[in-house]
Amino acid sequence: MPELPEVETVRRGLAPVLEGARIARARVNRPDLRWPFPDRMAERLTGARVDRLRRRSKYILADLDTGETLIVHLGMSGRMIVSGGGEGRDMLAQFHHLHPAPEKHDHVILDTDAGARVTFNDARRFGAMDLCATDAVERHKLIAGIGPEPLGNAFNEAHLIAAFRGKRTPVKAALLDQGIVAGLGNIYVCEALHRAGISPLRHAGRIGAARVAALVPIIRAVLAEAIEAGGSSLRDYRQADGELGYFQHSFRAYGREGEPCQTPDCQGTIHRKVQSGRSSFYCPACQR
Missing domain, CATH: 3.20.190.10 (MutM-like, N-terminal)
Structure with missing residues (x-):
């Protein structure tokens, strides 16, 4: 998707x-x-x-x-x-x-x-x-209830901290919730959490406010880089001109099961775990 x-x-x-x-x-x-x-x-x-x-x-x-x-x-x-x-x-x-x-x-x-x-x-x-x-x-039934755009001003530190407060669901599931933030999917949530050093298994409500706040600019940076690169173009996806994008060559976690973690000074390897039917890619050594 x-x-x-x-x-x-x-x-x-x-x-x-x-x-x-x-x-x-x-x-x-x-x-x-x-x-x-x-x-x-x-x-x-x-x-x-x-x-x-x-x-x-x-x-x-x-x-x-x-x-x-x-x-x-x-x-x-x-x-x-x-x-x-x-x-x-x-x-x-x-x-x-x-x-x-x-x-x-x-x-x-x-x-x-x-x-x-x-x-x-x-x-x-x-x-x-x-x-x-x-x-x-x-x-419209397809649009109503969708949360703020992650590249817009309404998606900010205060919004995400409030949305995570008391949540017992894994942080990955929280970020995939379109009512919390619009447009995020499995690939870029994996990438953002890896850069933030946050385990996708961790409950959203148990992450400190400072770490939650730090997720906002990281999510924006990951999305901006992917847009600049033309999208990830996995499987059937193509740009409007029919060309493949190439952000998948910049993935640090997604799809890299068993490969070395690219976080500086980390000696861990990327693991894969299925959460709610979707693969989560993360490094247990540096993502806590």
Whole structure:
């Protein structure tokens, strides 16, 4: 499942193509993905201009001039593929090629007035799309209850200390709770906890306030580095231009079971433990 850096990477790749563009034609090639598409989705998208492309947690939000917002979740294998482009749009140089022939899993296709095409391809069909009134997005069932963005001002030391206070769940589970912080997933929680020297097995409520506070800038740094590198691109994930990212080459803990810990002066090795059905990678020697 793509996490915040992967979704943000895709959003940034789509922004030069979609923001300010009008959807000249929308095609929906099946009735559903993870859930049914909204009624008349192709009709409601055709002719609409994309005023703004933003991200909320792991969702891409396209605000339209019709007063509606297209909500997109990539699921496990969803890809937003860009092809074509209009003249004079230098930022799209890397996308200037003929539109590829439609593939079996090209479920939604958006053609813009500038000649670009955005195709949502999803082999496993765990992705999702919906339309709702823009002024009601924060109340949408997929968005409501999501906590603050980890790169925003609302995610701060005071917020995290208060959220952890008295919690008896492992700190990893607490950080995966989308009501506490938006967009974090298994990979980047493992990485942040390793850098912070905190065991993923430790109960959140038993971590001192100073150590909890120190997690905030560490989480931000890990996410910022991953976004800059283009996401982790594990398994099916691709950027909007189809290229693999490469942050996985910078993982210090995730996926490195049995390898030496990279923390300076630590002689430990990375262990793997399953927590709530997910693999936690950590160093018992330096993560307490």
